[in-house]
Amino acid sequence: MTEASLYLLQQLINGLTIGSTYALIAIGYTMVYGIIGMINFAHGEIYMIGSYISFIVIAGLLGMGMVALPVILLIALIVAVLIASTYGWTIERVAYRPLRGSNRLIPLISAIGMSIFLQNYVVLAQGARDIALPPQISGGWNFGDPQLFEVSLSYMQLIIWAATFVCMTALTLFISRSRIGRACRACAEDRGMTNLLGIDTDRTIAMTFIIGAALAAVAGLLLGLYYGVVNPFVGFIAGLKAFTAAVLGGIGSIPGAMLGGLILGVTEALTSAYFPSEYKDVVSFGLLVLILLFRPSGLLGKPEVEKV
Amino acid sequence: MSQLLLDVNGLTMRFGGLVAVNNVNLSVHNRQIVSIIGPNGAGKTTVFNCLSGFYIPSDGSVVFKGEQIAGLKDFRISRKGLVRTFQHVRLFSNMTVIENMLVAQHRHLNTNLLAGLLKTTHYKRLEQEAMDRAAYWLEQVDMLEFANREAGNLAYGQQRRLEIARCMVTQPELLLLDEPAAGLNPRETKQLDELIVQLRDEHEISVLLIEHDMSLVMGISDHIYVIAQGTPLADGTPEEVKNNPDVIKAYLGEE
Numbered sequence: 200m201t202e203a204s205l206y207l208l209q210q211l212i213n214g215l216t217i218g219s220t221y222a223l224i225a226i227g228y229t230m231v232y233g234i235i236g237m238i239n240f241a242h243g244e245i246y247m248i249g250s251y252i253s254f255i256v257i258a259g260l261l262g263m264g265m266v267a268l269p270v271i272l273l274i275a276l277i278v279a280v281l282i283a284s285t286y287g288w289t290i291e292r293v294a295y296r297p298l299r300g301s302n303r304l305i306p307l308i309s310a311i312g313m314s315i316f317l318q319n320y321v322v323l324a325q326g327a328r329d330i331a332l333p334p335q336i337s338g339g340w341n342f343g344d345p346q347l348f349e350v351s352l353s354y355m356q357l358i359i360w361a362a363t364f365v366c367m368t369a370l371t372l373f374i375s376r377s378r379i380g381r382a383c384r385a386c387a388e389d390r391g392m393t394n395l396l397g398i399d400t401d402r403t404i405a406m407t408f409i410i411g412a413a414l415a416a417v418a419g420l421l422l423g424l425y426y427g428v429v430n431p432f433v434g435f436i437a438g439l440k441a442f443t444a445a446v447l448g449g450i451g452s453i454p455g456a457m458l459g460g461l462i463l464g465v466t467e468a469l470t471s472a473y474f475p476s477e478y479k480d481v482v483s484f485g486l487l488v489l490i491l492l493f494r495p496s497g498l499l500g501k502p503e504v505e506k507v
Numbered sequence: 508m509s510q511l512l513l514d515v516n517g518l519t520m521r522f523g524g525l526v527a528v529n530n531v532n533l534s535v536h537n538r539q540i541v542s543i544i545g546p547n548g549a550g551k552t553t554v555f556n557c558l559s560g561f562y563i564p565s566d567g568s569v570v571f572k573g574e575q576i577a578g579l580k581d582f583r584i585s586r587k588g589l590v591r592t593f594q595h596v597r598l599f600s601n602m603t604v605i606e607n608m609l610v611a612q613h614r615h616l617n618t619n620l621l622a623g624l625l626k627t628t629h630y631k632r633l634e635q636e637a638m639d640r641a642a643y644w645l646e647q648v649d650m651l652e653f654a655n656r657e658a659g660n661l662a663y664g665q666q667r668r669l670e671i672a673r674c675m676v677t678q679p680e681l682l683l684l685d686e687p688a689a690g691l692n693p694r695e696t697k698q699l700d701e702l703i704v705q706l707r708d709e710h711e712i713s714v715l716l717i718e719h720d721m722s723l724v725m726g727i728s729d730h731i732y733v734i735a736q737g738t739p740l741a742d743g744t745p746e747e748v749k750n751n752p753d754v755i756k757a758y759l760g761e762e
Contacts, residue, residue, distance in 0.1 A: 378616050382613050384599070384601070384602060384606075385599050385602065385610040389599060391597075392593075392597045392599070394585070395591060396610060396677060397586045397611075397677055398582060398613045400582070
């Protein structure tokens with residue numbers, strides 16, 4: 200292989216890694232949009248909180264002298280998912296449910312308020328500066344030609360791919376096969392009718408917030424470990440990226456969010472590889488503008504039909 | 508004497524200054540087909556919206572099986588056994604026929620999440636029962652062969668039949684049908700006619716019907732209420748209503 204193609208391969212590996220985590224966060228945007236037609240702008244903050252909780256748990260367990268890394272990570276994962284889900288559920292209950300039935304713009308404003316609140320709450324509780332965690336999972340494979348360009352695939356990247364794959368598969372099965380998944384789909388199609396069939400749709404909606412938050416927490420743990428730092432503002436930009444991914448794939452569509460995340464991740468990696476990396480965000484958000492202009496329903500979304 | 512199932516007294520619905528429904532009384536007994544007729548805009552659908560919990564009535568009482576239900580949330584009313592359809596088809600069109608039937612049984616499958624994940628025998632039995640009930644009702648409306656089709660791709664008449672079947676798996680005692688014959692051809696209307704009678708006679712449920720197709724209404728109703736401009740005009744057996752001068756006047760205008 201030539202140097203250029205090895206370099207490209209490395210960028211694809213990096214892009215798919217970031218893209219996977221965008222996809223995990225994007226699910227929360229797309230499911231909530233699909234079911235109640237609102238953009239939950241506080242969702243990025245859930246991801247940030249998930250990251251913080253993972254850091255706190257990992258540091259705490261290490262401090263207590265625990266050495267078995269898989270156990271530490273598993274505990275961190277469970278605690279982060281549980282706490283983040285509680286946040287997701289509470290946000291819906293406190294900030295969105297009382298506003299249901301009002302103008303679409305109003306819950307959106309409430310969401311922005313929630314986002315600002317959570318950011319500042321973490322600033323107060325944890326400080327505004329970066330919190331760093333020494334790398335827990337190091338090593339990986341190097342291949343390619345050491346003379347030209349050595350491609351590295353770290354274990355951490357593999358773990359991110361695997362975890363994303365497992366989460367996405369589980370979610371897909373849950374939505375397509377399970378009783379609650381069926382109710383979620385029914386609710387997304389016609390909430391009023393779902394209610395009339397005796398289903399408490401408030402509970403179904405709460406469930407989508409819980410699922411979205413759990414996946415965001417998984418992303419929080421993974422990206423936290425990957426980058427090794429977290430600060431109270433990481434949720435804002437990651438949230439925007441994941442939102443872009445959801446729109447790219449077609450907001451409301453779960454496979455769309457997965458695809459959109461991966462495409463966005465790869466696009467960013469390629470942009471920073473061949474252009475100054477400052478252009479990364481310009482390209483991502485430029486992409487968002489282009490999609491909104493030329494294909495507002497996204498890659499896999501269905502064009503919106505006016506409801507009679 | 509049959510039992511009183513639904514008893515509506517002085518039902519009134521105001522939207523600002525507009526009185527859409529004014530002091531409507533009606534009752535439905537067990538195993539009865541009762542129809543509400545009246546010119547367009549008479550407030551028939553508004554009555555349905557009040558009964559099914561879509562609106563909270565401004566005034567009046569709605570007693571279902573001896574219990575006041577006015578103002579309850581729609582899913583609670585539905586769980587009590589009062590289920591409705593709409594003038595236009597509201598199937599989950601991206602889901603298959605069988606999935607539509609299973610969603611409607613959501614609460615009958617009410618087990619905890621863990622039981623569903625572990626597929627306990629109790630859960631499996633409930634699921635099997637839901638499947639059987641779905642298959643039974645699909646068979647009743649001649650739709651079993653379409654079970655795995657996407658609901659949105661069915662012919663219009665089939666969609667209407669599926670809607671009724673979907674209501675029936677929720678095991679209602681009173682079914683509210685809002686213009687079920689709208690858009691059906693004469694053959695399909697006849698099938699619907701037979702189905703509604705069968706619901707009453709074989710499955711022992713009551714049906715409250717809004718319909719414009721007079722031959723259907725007159726043929727199957729046990730009792731008819733006439734509403735015009737939101738106000739009750741007359742009620743009685745089909746024969747009595749047909750010969751009521753006020754009704755003739757409201758429908759045909761004065762000579």
